Amino acid sequence: MNYRKLSIFMGKKALKLVFLLIVVCIASFWIVEQSPIDPVRAYIGEMSIQPEQKAKLEEYWGVNTPAHEKFLNWAENLLKGDLGTSLIYRMPVTDVVKERFAASLVLMASSWLLSGVLGFVLGIIAGMKNGTLIDKAIKVYCYILLAAPTFWLALIFLLIFAVNLGWFPVGLSVPIGVASEDVTFFDRIHHLILPTVTLSLLGVASIAMFTREKLIEVMESDYVLFAKARGEKGSTLVKRHGIRNVALPAITLQFLGFSELFGGAVLVEQVFSYPGIGQAAVAAGLRSDVPLLLAIVIVSAVFVYSGNLIADMIYEFVDPRIKQQEMRT
Template sequence: MPDTEKIASFAGKKILRLVSLLAVVCFVSFMLIQYSPIDPVRAYIGEMTVSEEHKAKLEEYWGVNTPPQEKFLNWAGNILKGDFGVSLIYRMPVADVIKERAMASFVLMATSWLFSGVLGFILGIVAGMNKGTWIDRAIKTYCYVLAATPTFWLALVLLMVFSVSLGWFPIGLSVPIGVTAENVTFFDRIQHLILPALTLSLLGVAQIAMFTREKLIEVLSSDYVLFAKARGEKGLDLVLRHGIRNVALPAITLQFLGFSELFGGAVLVEQVFSYPGIGQAAVAAGLRSDVPLLLGVVIFSAIFVFCGNLIADTIYEFVDPRIKQQEATV
């Protein structure tokens, strides 16, 4: 099959899968919230006392008495037009809330993703090169402990140690309190970003480190590496020439497949550090019954995770077909 036809077929399948995914996610999420005890009118007015006439208008606006099927079709129709509704908490369009919060979350997740990938890859290489030694055992123990550590617990420990006890970093938020946006410096933003990003990246190290270790051990025991050793190659030079370039791409693919764990971890980290990202908005929407915002975040998260899987699938399909061939022979 020509490359253009293969690419067109691949793109068509992915677009169809995205449309199907969003349709299922929207329907299931909407129905789960619809049959939950959430009352959008009560969530909107809070503790305020309103007249029956005003309450009736709000019920009509939110479609409280509208059949679920009709309400879903109306909501889906608005989504197709780009109208996600109005957030009950922030009193502004959901699309604007997500746009405002998504950038802060993107900076946090991108920093953590890069750091965890690089650190995990290096630790995996070191462990694979020193298989069976105390270095290998130490790295494996470190990874096992990290894999079993709850995200919120590690975030609380780092917060208590480095912010409360030592005072090295701010306790929370993404900028200093009481400082206008134009007076916030780049250093201020970095200082507020370090602990949340460190928490999220440390937890992402384990998976990539253990995967890289196993792949490197497999590569170093292959026939062509044994032949290279017979030619006199050894040590770090052997790993650099034959090991890293054979394990790097599968490791990157796995890192992209971890977008769902990255997003889930960011939700907890943002809540602990009061970091104003999309994760904190999702928690606030759930706790305060902000249905439009909650549904908007669900759609955003589905697209975010799909993009990570799409990049991984693209590498899997086009960049290095050996990954596909290796799995087929297992």
């Protein structure tokens, strides 16, 4: 590997990440400031309070502080490693993000793996059975998944498997009323299955269709036709020449799907009341918890950028043929 080229590549990506975070933070802060939501009213709800108490809450929320001053104060603290205190959770933002992102990471990682494996297998089967009834059935299935909104699928799964059949819990990540030290590993898995399956469907269709097209392209190539002439056929031919050539592009596409994965997690967490980073982002947005919302924006931007970075590294260093093929198309 050319380490000098790798160093230059990583340096450029680091600069792009810094620029991206600056733009994203400024844009997010401006959007929150333009929101008509009164953070004090969103916090107290319909409860009536004295003017003195309201004034203290406004001071705590910084309602009357100029927007540019609030942003500069936040940026200064950020450079010192202080993300501030969450206004709705009344605890350091760092602790909130760590706790919520850890829960979301388990959900997203399991969904990412499941969607990748299932999508790849379906794509291989469809490519092998090109033009047959099985291929058409898989394509119809993928088209349905591509057209169905994530929150709609989540609601359907919740009603069928949790409410009607009772196979899975209605929501949350642990049983209600059970102390954290008494929650078993199987309890967590039981609560995780339905959100994971729902979120994984988001990426199945794209991986399956991409793998199918790539496999058909590979199987029609000259070297595969030559292998057929030598007597290779069936699953052996697909395994030796097909899977090896489509696996890496499919993995690359999986990493490029980090943004859809994160966006889908927000919707799934809301439907299943899963205490992850997406649910915290919605709460922070609705209650104008600027420190928490900006921290989540930073984390989500780094998360999505990491997926794109890994995909770019595969393009540049692992298999440059992928990039060359895309440039030709």
